Amino acid sequence: MRYHREFEIAYVGLKNGVHTYNYEIGKPFFELIGAEAEDLEAVNVQATVTLDKHPDFLALKFDINGSVDVACDRCGEIFTLPLWDEFDLIVKLRDHTMEDEDETEDDGDIVFLSKNETVIDLSEWIYEFILLSIPMQRIHPDDAEGNTTCNKDNLALLDKMSQQQAEEDEEAAKEQQKNNIWKGLDAFKNNNNQN
Ligand SMILES: [Zn+2]
Structure with a gap:
C-alpha cells in the first residue's frame, strides 16, 4: 500500500505555484492499482507530473516517457515500443460536489473536486495516460531504409x-x-x- 501512497498529493498544504513529482512506473504499479495489463510484457515509464496550484484549480501536466514491451501485431514477436506523450488536466476545486450546478460540462480534460477532499490521487490518471500513449497498432518500426524490422x-x-x-x-x-x-x-x- 505504501506504493499507492506515493501517488497521493495533499494539495491543501501546498503553496500556490508549480510543484513537480517524478514516478518510475514498472509492472508492479499495474498490479498495485489492480489494473489488468497482461498484454504489457514489461513497463519502463517515467511519469513526470507538474502541478500548478491556483486558489480555485490545479493545472496538471503529465509527461509520459519510456517504453513498454508488447507483442508485435504483425509478427507476434515481443519488442520494445517507445512512449512519449503529454497530457493536460484541470482539477477545479469546488465548495461542494453537487453535480446539478451549471458547471457539469462533461469535459474529459476538466475534473471537479470537492474542497472537502484534501488529497488527490494521481495513480489512476497516470495509468490512464500511459494506456493512452500506447498506439492502437503495435508494430515493429521500419529501419532507416524503410524495411520492416519484424x-x-x-x-x-x-x-x-x-x-x-x-x-x-x-x-x-x-x-x-x-x-x-x-x-x-x-x-x-x-x-x-x-x-
Ligand atoms: Zn513485428
Whole structure:
C-alpha cells in the first residue's frame, strides 16, 4: 500500500505555484492499482507530473516517457515500443460536489473536486495516460531504409500458415458445394418418388 501512497498529493498544504513529482512506473504499479495489463510484457515509464496550484484549480501536466514491451501485431514477436506523450488536466476545486450546478460540462480534460477532499490521487490518471500513449497498432518500426524490422522467420511462417488456411478454406468450399449438389439431387429424387 505504501506504493499507492506515493501517488497521493495533499494539495491543501501546498503553496500556490508549480510543484513537480517524478514516478518510475514498472509492472508492479499495474498490479498495485489492480489494473489488468497482461498484454504489457514489461513497463519502463517515467511519469513526470507538474502541478500548478491556483486558489480555485490545479493545472496538471503529465509527461509520459519510456517504453513498454508488447507483442508485435504483425509478427507476434515481443519488442520494445517507445512512449512519449503529454497530457493536460484541470482539477477545479469546488465548495461542494453537487453535480446539478451549471458547471457539469462533461469535459474529459476538466475534473471537479470537492474542497472537502484534501488529497488527490494521481495513480489512476497516470495509468490512464500511459494506456493512452500506447498506439492502437503495435508494430515493429521500419529501419532507416524503410524495411520492416519484424521477425522474418515469423512472417514467413505466418505467410505459409495463411496460405495453407486459404487452401483449406477453398477445399472446404468445394466440399460444401458438392454437398449442396447431392442435397439437391436427393430432394429431386424424393420429389420424384412422391409423384
Ligand atoms: Zn513485428
